[in-house]
């Protein structure tokens with residue numbers, strides 16, 4: 024049987040319509056690898072600043088490491104300066120990404136208020152220059168991840184999305200909120216439909232997908248080519264298998280957690296891997312039913328063995344493994 028791609032990014036086929044969203048501090052290589060193994064259709068790295076690429080590449084390299092099985096892999100970059108993005112992208116080419124994605128959605132003050140991330144939405148000329156220069160310079164697809172606008176009075180998503188396309192961009196991912204909203208309120212999906220109807224290039228919809236029903240609804244209501252899932256996938260990577268959290272047995276939760284932990288220890292080393300995994304533990308399982316002592320014990324384990332042993336004991340209390348996931 025010949026598998027049909029769900030959509031193409033330039034000449035790159037993408038087989039699947041659910042994708043793990045880039046998330047600083049979460050979508051690192053171990054989590055991306057796990058999500059991809061479970062069915063996420065491609066990988067986006069956590070964003071990297073063009074300045075960091077140019078000035079302290081060594082320290083950000085772990086964010087750009089990927090395994091071959093993750094391909095297609097998009098490196099996500101942010102800055103407000105077209106020339107610096109171009110220069111940083113040149114440096115990044117040695118690591119052979121499949122796609123270059125420009126972040127036009129980050130709402131954090133330190134990024135957006137200096138004109139990068141969602142700050143770019145206020146300077147359409149820069150959006151055009153960045154996408155045009157990258158597309159002209161490199162022989163790989165250039166894409167953008169955008170929001171709806173800076174605030175409710177400047178909803179320029181159609182202008183920005185068309186500019187990405189008209190300047191050679193090959194895909195737009197849309198988070199259905201403004202910069203001002205940050206993560207507050209509900210994501211608005213109708214604009215994603217408007218963008219999809221206006222563009223020839225593929226559109227990925229993003230915002231507030233937490234269940235398989237949400238995913239289907241976004242695909243139906245917007246006609247987007249794929250969905251991107253962020254917070255709803257943390258502690259819940261089975262969303263990429265097509266399973267909602269209540270359908271995942273405690274044994275499966277435990278098994279996947281241990282795979283994730285193993286990946287983190289392989290990547291960061293045994294000690295740092297275990298410490299960094301703690302933020303995922305609190306998403307994989309509900310700590311509420313645990314006593315204070317049990318919680319402390321779980322979050323202060325110093326070896327994978329003691330951690331595994333304790334989780335094996337906890338499996339006797341399935342409620343801990345249910346109704347968790349997401350944030």
Ligand SMILES: Cc1cc2nc3c(=O)[nH]c(=O)nc-3n(C[C@H](O)[C@H](O)[C@H](O)COP(=O)(O)O)c2cc1C
Nearest residue numbers: 044045046047069070168198230231232252253254
């Ligand atoms: C902790 C965190 C880190 C994020 N980091 C990035 C990032 O590096 N690049 C990016 O484009 N979006 C980033 N985002 C935004 C997500 O990709 C996504 O657009 C947003 O969370 C909405 O989708 P969701 O409702 O599925 O979470 C981040 C979001 C969160 C919660």
